[in-house]
Amino acid sequence: QVQQKDKSDEEVAHAINQKLGDTPGISYSEIAARAYDCGRTELAIKLLEYEPRSGEQVPLLLKMKRSKLALSKAIESGDTDLVYTVVLHLKNELNRGAFFMTLQNQPVALSLYRQFCKHQERETLKDLYNQDDNHQELGNFHVHASYAEKRIEGRVAALQSAQDAYSKAKKSFAAKATEEQVKLLRLQRHLQEDLDKPYVDLSLHDTVSTLILDGHHKRAEQLYRDFKIPDKRYWWLKLSALATRGDWEEMEKFSKSKKSPIGYLPFVEISVKHHNRYEAKKYAARVAPEQRVKALLLVGCVGQ
Known part of the structure; x- marks a missing residue:
């Protein structure tokens, strides 16, 4: 029946299904493979519709160069490993732009591929975020990359890329925090050079x-x-x-440089903590009236 030419692919596939049904031991993927070998690709695809096992459907679809359909079937199956197999096959088969566009239409596959990239191919992750115009994640990517940089210049460059991405994402707090970090890193480098002591990080x-x-x-x-x-x-x-x-x-x-914004009780407390009552007494008289008793108790001058 696979070789019948006078009937449509749909009719032949339906006829085969009517004849075989769900007979145990019958593999629709094997029949589909035979159809494909006979040059009946569309018939093979129709026959695969009757194959209940995704693990059998998907490899043959890939062999037939029907990768996008294979991806849909893999996602429908809920089998993560199967989805990974198809995604990595697509990655090798398509050019970069077409590959990313295919993933854009399949959120499940895109999400799984991102997970894969986080562990295996971090640079590809950057391309994915660029493709998506996902500036916030791109910013996070650059911050993460900055920690892997051994040289200060490399770290600063990565953080500046992050700042730029956060600005595009209109994440002003993250952009400002990254800008401050760049400023601090540069300053720490100068301190390290001038004072010969580790300040970076x-x-x-x-x-x-x-x-x-x-x-x-x-x-x-x-x-x-x-x-x-x-x-x-x-x-x-x-x-x-x-x-x-x-x-x-x-x-x-x-303590005399200007009026203390934290009051003078902390001066008393920290002097006592470091076992210097002599210094603590200097500040006790300057403590605000409502806290003075506490200060005098600390320095042992309750009678005053």
């Missing part, structure tokens, strides 16, 4: 803290201004670093 907080701990107060002050660190945060940070360093003279100078 420290957070902004730790960079400032390390500078204060090493006595580089002017440089720390510059970062405070350049990165617009909130006053309260900077005062807490500097106070903590000066106490750790045991630089009581600098702490007193700092």
